[in-house]
Amino acid sequence: MQGRAFFTSDTLTIINADVLRTRAVEPRSVNLIVTSPPYNVDIDYGRHDDAQTYSRYLDFSGKCLASCLEWLRDD
Numbered sequence: 720m721q722g723r724a725f726f727t728s729d730t731l732t733i734i735n736a737d738v739l740r741t742r743a744v745e746p747r748s749v750n751l752i753v754t755s756p757p758y759n760v761d762i763d764y765g766r767h768d769d770a771q772t773y774s775r776y777l778d779f780s781g782k783c784l785a786s787c788l789e790w791l792r793d794d
Contacts (some may be wrong), residue, residue, distance in 0.1 A: 738783050738787070739779075739783065745790075746790060747790070747791070747793060748790060748792065749790040752787045752791065754783075754787065756783050757769045759771055759776040
């Protein structure tokens with residue numbers, strides 16, 4: 720499993736991982752997602768290049784949101 724649980728309790732799991740690469744989340748298993756994706760404003764995130772073209776940024780954002788939608792429960 721890529722990614723790891725940063726914090727886990729009976730009702731909450733926080734995962735610190737690359738949303739496009741993690742396998743730490745089962746599809747349709749999440750009630751709520753709170754995220755802070757890169758905003759493409761030239762911030763040094765260490766592993767993510769935050770100085771992309773607008774087109775590449777939109778592509779990244781779309782893939783990120785698609786992953787999140789796969790994880791959310793239908794209800």
